[in-house]
Amino acid sequence: MKLRVAVSEIGKLSGRSPSAIAWGNDGFFYIGEAAVEQDGTGGRELRFARLGVAPVSLSPQIRNPLDITRGPANSLLVELGDNTKRYLGVIWFPDEETFIPIERNVFPDEDPSDIHNFYYSETTKRLIATTNERLCATLIEPLLKLPHISAITGRAVKTSLS
């Protein structure tokens, strides 16, 4: 089978596992390799690619992404590595360029370094976190009521939900 180039300059896929998530009609998000920052974090960034168009970097305030999965209400769940805000991850709204932090107190019984992935169950409306030993689940609704933060500036923004 002969393949044809559809998107170039993707670079190396980074993060916990090679994955990409379809978005819009002909695009996808993925985690790409980036420069390491002075505080030792980074090395990865969120990117968006479309057919025939070179990828672009997004949401600079979402630092050190490790994994992306589908979230509720047109969002993605982004698991984060070490970051100065101590977020476990964020619920990212790429169309709005905002996010809601998933703080450590969402799963206070777990060692933050033990939480490896986030998933959203549409059927039970739960945010699920996995460790190497168990699943932890909590209802997503209270989180979605929290203020959004601009993924560009890092400042709180007002939305129709907040």
Place this chain on the structure above:
Amino acid sequence: MGYDCTLHVIDENRIRERFADRLINPKLSGDPFDNRADARELWQIVRKLLKNGPVKDAASAVAQLAILFSAAELPYHTERGFCLSLWPDFPPAKANPLPRRLIGDPAALFSRVVDQFPKLKGHFPVEIESNFSTGLYVPREKVPELLKWARKCDATYDTEFSTLFRGLILVLEHAVERNLGYWEATDLPLEMRTIRPVVSASGVDEWAFPHDGYAESLGLFGDSLFVTNGLGDDCSTTVIDVSKWPPTCETIPEYSLTVARSAKGKWLTVSADRKNKYLYLARVRDKNLSAKPQIILPEKQQSPNGLSTGGFVGERVVAFARYDKKFSPPLVPLIERAGKLVNSSGVKALTSKDVNRFDNVDNKGCVVTLNNGTDVIIWNGTGYT
């Protein structure tokens, strides 16, 4: 070799009285510590050192045994390379040193033992000086202040040390809640344990995986969440139905690197079974995950370990062979044709120049199905259709 530290809550009265009685009087029995398979041997070793051994060794052995005795009854937490005795070795310790007034002398726990063996006086270790020893002891009345100090440290550090104090804080919270003391040790014969909060968080439901050991999650497909563990003869991939809580699950006897689902519902696992533990192959099942899989083999074997990841283009399997310096020719994605995985063409091959020392095992390729129905194979920095 580093330090395998354990952070303990201790019941000081229990050590002063019951532990001392047990050490002095070999006829006593019936404590949780005696459930250890090596309990009798440990008592004998320490009693022998008390009679004939070097005094420092004897005092150290008594302290270690007291912590083991306590650990059989109370929670503790395992840390690799961190406890209060080791805190001065961490760079931020200069700005936040542990107040010396909080540190106690463990000799206060052993007055009865010292009465019987006066030579021990002044020889109990007060901090970790080497592997296989006890460390700092903090009496129960000073633990609340220690907890405040630890919380302040915890709030100070962001990235590198942001989780360092979590275990210590949970141990100290247990101690404060139950009016207990704190003691630490390194390299004691104890199983690894982590401590949980005194009061469990409300609103979070937990569900333990059905197998022991280290599980990795592979992805959520609809309501099916996949996790896998690579425990050799017991390796498994567990499919968890999260459409209800608590979830239910079924298990496949394979260790999987990747799971994918086609548009029509076929499943792919790139996995090793229990007979060939390190050979990862493409296994395809129609909808029913408990059915026997069809194995799609590469036309030409490229790596002794088989594949690293895979996915679907339409209903055909796409797989990425493992890179192996000794065996692989330049690699391209493999695509299913007539029941075999064959080389695709028109693709930039992966060579040793594209593989750095960090990912010389797995090729990071994947397939994404766009919302317009186009399947894009992402390979070696380029997306292909």
